Amino acid sequence: MIEAKEITVRFGAAAALRDVSLDLAPGRRLGVVGESGCGKSMLGLALMGMLPDAARLSGSLSVDGKEMAMASDRDWRALRARRVAMIFQEPLAALNPLRRVGETVMEPLRRHLGLDRDAARARALDLFEETGIQDPAAKLRQYPHELSGGQRQRVLIALALACDPGLLIADEPTTALDAHVGLRITDLLVRLARDRGMALMFISHDLAAVARTAEDLVVMYGGEIVERGATAEVLADPQHPYTQGLLAARPPLAAGHLRERLAVIPGTVPGLMHLPEGCRFSGRCAVEMAHCATVRPLERATGPFRSAACHLIGGER
């Protein structure tokens, strides 16, 4: 579905993403975790061709086997219309306040699938049912401000699913919601991905939510992927010091503290301009060595489908 090779996103001299490589097979569910500002949203936006105007993308990015890194806006629009979809963090702000949500969901159906009004409405009704919106026929005619946060997020999911995308990118879809509502949204996303055979990229701060959702996991820090592998394995046996820190800082999984932030690693994430040239995590790392700040660690395989980028791994430099 997606093959990204050494994607770098720069704002002037600052790199928001550095040499990120990522494969996402159809139907797979991938979690992306990391602290605020580590480039998770930037990665999602890069895969949508929706980076800010000031951003410069380099590297190779292929979607459905088509090279898109240098693609025109028109090509990206075609992809966004049918193949990749994205939902965002703040569900109220993400809906046009002046339009009935039904209209909003029907818009891509009519435009991209060429359905007439009635067919689009019927399809929107199906989508509302599929995403678990109660009393869907009435909800179609309501405005965003008349819906609850969870319902709005479901509307956005319905909108994203409208044209049967092969990949749904969910950028912290539960952060703005109550814990139990967020949990249901998370489970809904998993169910939808399974039922539809759709790939899911689930971006979150929250290890517990990712553990529920994703088969695979990548951990990001400072615009790089520092560790990756099957979710269960990474969580059970974290190899990168940063991942270990994240897990140590995490509240007990069972307690359901879904919204707890991961911030107990000493220090704070430096600004983009102040990231060290070598290992991005040096300066905060508990097991740091002399060359860490200047020499970049490469990702090394540490098992089947597992890897981490740390000088401590693999023994030698």
Added chain:
Amino acid sequence: MQIFLIRRSLGFLATLFAISVIVFLVMNVLPGDPAVTILGIDSTEDARAALRAELGLDRPIWLRYGDWVWGAVRGDFGTSYFFRVPVSELIAERLPLTLSLAGLAMLATVLLGVTLGIVAAANHGRTGDWLIMVLSQLGIAVPAFWLSILLVLLFAVKLRWLPPGGFPGWDEPVLALRSLVLPTVALALVQSAVLARVTRSSALEVMRLDFVRTARATGLPPGRIWGRHILPNALVPIVTIVGMQVAAVVTGTIVIENVFYLPGLGRLVFQSIANRDLFTVQALVVMFAGIVVTANFLVDIAYALIDPRLKGRLA
């Protein structure tokens, strides 16, 4: 919504009433004796007395006010002392020209102003944006009547494409429209400079909002995103300014009609001032103020139609 409409309508009527009181006071009471205003200070006392009797000026003030308002409600503004015909007739003859000019100018203002504002916002930070902003900053400072003179110099005196002024009447629609081109442009250029700035800043604010990102994420083309998502949400400040511009354009026609010698209400006002035709001026001032207030009233109602969130709150 209904309650809102009723409340606003009552407020609107109250404003109209207050306007009529102010106009009546300023024009009939403050100067002292209207007979002197009409006949001049060198008139004889006999002539004044005769005029007072003729126009009913010897009756108590509140009766005169009552008559005037009651007449105005029925469309009777009294008789022009100078032309010796009903004021309503004078107005009816000239109203179409003034309304056409104001209407054309508003149309041109909205088309040009909103388009320029969108182009500037869509090119935010680039040369096009900068150019439009500089031009509109200049445009705001340009007096419409001076622009008119320049337009006449260029298009009528030098190039001879369009008439320098005057109006041939509606029997010749093409000629009539041709003679409205320069006045319309003069009114609209300045106003659209204002509107372009407001449209731009309002659009820029909306463009940052999340739902625009959602619309982009669903693969909609820019035209559609602008038409269905950005513009409708940018509309409230635009409508506010357009409402104020109706007032500016309508009073602007008074000036512009005099620049181009167009026989509309604006010209009538000035003839009537020169003729000391008090009642005609009085009727026209109330009319112009009424148009301004009506525009504001319509804008208030438009808000509620634009934004469903307001509709809920106003009900």
Added chain:
Amino acid sequence: MRRRQVNLWLGAALVGLMTAVALVSLFWTPYDVTQLTISRKFEPPSPTNWLGTDQLGRDVVSLLMAASVNSLTVAFVAVGIGGSIGTALGLAASAWGGWVETLVMRLADLGFAFPALLFAIMLAAAFGPSLGNAILAIAFINIPIFARVARGAANQVWTRDFVLAGQVAGLGRLRLTVDHILPNIAAPIIVQATIEFAVAILAEAALSYLGLGAQPPLPSWGRMLAEAQTLMYLAPELAIYPGLCIIAAVLGFGLLGDGLRDVTDPRLTRARA
């Protein structure tokens, strides 16, 4: 950020230049503008008459200079009167609230129904056209504008701690308004006044052009334009210069006002917008 500074300095430069010219012309102009020399009419620009002479043989540069006094004076007096009354009303509305506030704000709403031109027309019809009536009309439209700005700004100051402390200490509303509220709303009032200066200059020009403002022989840009328009076929350039002066003045005060607003308070929104 930089563009704002450019606004401010460009505006300040234009306003400074305009004021300097007006001050100088009070004492000296290249030629006496009351001196008519018909034999020298419509002379082209020359080293002695930079912009030539008009239909009565007067030096155009001298006329433009003398007219700047008129524009600035009218703006100053009109905005001064209207601004003072409006600010006082706004302060009163804010200090006493209740029906006083409702009344002032209703009256302000009403004031917006009368653009300066309409008011000037009323006055001209009732009292005859004169510069004084034009000034009154422009002053009048400034009242509701300043009333709104002053009330809005004052309402915010009333909630501040030092004002509350003053109230607790038993100071009267009038005392508090004069001592504490007024100094703290000076910035938005000055910004508004600068912007309204631009509006007033434009209004004076229009009224004088229509014959409702400056009367002959007082030099005025608006009146010069009206005269030039009748001579359009003879001396078109005479219709250009006064317009450029108006633009420079309006642009100057407008930019200065915008610049000052951005400097004093970026969040301050224009009360009329």
